Amino acid sequence: MNYTTKNRWRFTAIMLTISVLLCLTNAGKAQQIVLQDIDGKPLLRNQFTDIDGSPFLFDDWLPSDISFRSGGNLKDFNVKYDVINDALVFLDQEGNLNNFKESVKSFKFTKGAKTYVFDAQYPAIDGHTGLSYYQILFAGKLQLIKKYNKVLLEPQNYNSANVAKKVQDIVNLYVYNPSDKSIVKLKQNESFLAEKLAIDAGKLKRYLKYNKVNIKKQDDLVKLFELYAK
Structure with missing residues (x-):
């Protein structure tokens, strides 16, 4: 790498550093302005x-x-x-x-x-x-x-x-x-969920059994709603 190329790379690195510092400074000022404006x-x-x-x-x-x-x-x-x-x-x-x-x-x-x-x-x-x-x-x-x-x-x-x-x-x-x-x-029982999700109670029971869904667990309830309440 010749001298001119080195200088060019050095100049580019300096400009990038300055740009990052300016962004951080402006972000800090913006946060201060926001805080000043908030009641x-x-x-x-x-x-x-x-x-x-x-x-x-x-x-x-x-x-x-x-x-x-x-x-x-x-x-x-x-x-x-x-x-x-x-x-x-x-x-x-x-x-x-x-x-x-x-x-x-x-x-x-x-x-x-x-x-x-x-x-x-x-x-x-x-x-x-x-x-x-x-x-x-x-x-x-x-x-x-x-x-x-x-x-x-x-x-x-x-x-x-x-x-x-x-x-x-x-x-x-x-x-x-x-x-x-x-x-x-919400009541975590099958009859309540079947009524609210408008599905047959027997169908719900089979789904819960075969997919090993536990309606006492939040994540399983979310999956149930994703399936029947889209």
């Missing part, structure tokens, strides 16, 4: 103290795609899903936890190899409202959706001020019909 509601500092367990679905800050009811969107914005309060939280520029002041319609993130999609569009049921977030497990002529709940159990030893409240996880599955906008809690 949040600071959470009380002691809200998540003195509890045994986590209020969040996942403790990691996960880049999420967020859609607001106003029509606005955010891409790859780090949030956590606070299940106790059924809300998204983010860190402001001072490192404080905030809720979004603007109402979030839906959000999506990836954890490991799995993508989680949440939406708030469903009728009120079991104390939940039209603003409650459900994970969409399957969406077809019927939707199989999942509601995460976390409740705080009071300590039994009332004489001790240092005993933390325990977080208890509660999960329920629901079936939503977009055509008539009805929702019902």
Whole structure:
């Protein structure tokens, strides 16, 4: 390689490095602008103290795609899903936890190899409202959706001020019909599934037996809906 070729390669490498640095700098500035434009509601500092367990679905800050009811969107914005309060939280520029002041319609993130999609569009049921977030497990002529709940159990030893409240996880599955906008809690038994999926009970029984499908398992339920509720 002659001197001129070496210089040409060196110049190309320098320009590529500068381009990468400019992209990173601009991405950082864009994130700062986004944070400055977002209006949040600071959470009380002691809200998540003195509890045994986590209020969040996942403790990691996960880049999420967020859609607001106003029509606005955010891409790859780090949030956590606070299940106790059924809300998204983010860190402001001072490192404080905030809720979004603007109402979030839906959000999506990836954890490991799995993508989680949440939406708030469903009728009120079991104390939940039209603003409650459900994970969409399957969406077809019927939707199989999942509601995460976390409740705080009071300590039994009332004489001790240092005993933390325990977080208890509660999960329920629901079936939503977009055509008539009805929702019902899923019962993991064959007669309920045969009725909701509009299939013959005997046919369902044979399918479950020969394909070794366990309707007590979420993944198997999703496969069942994929087959009969497209």
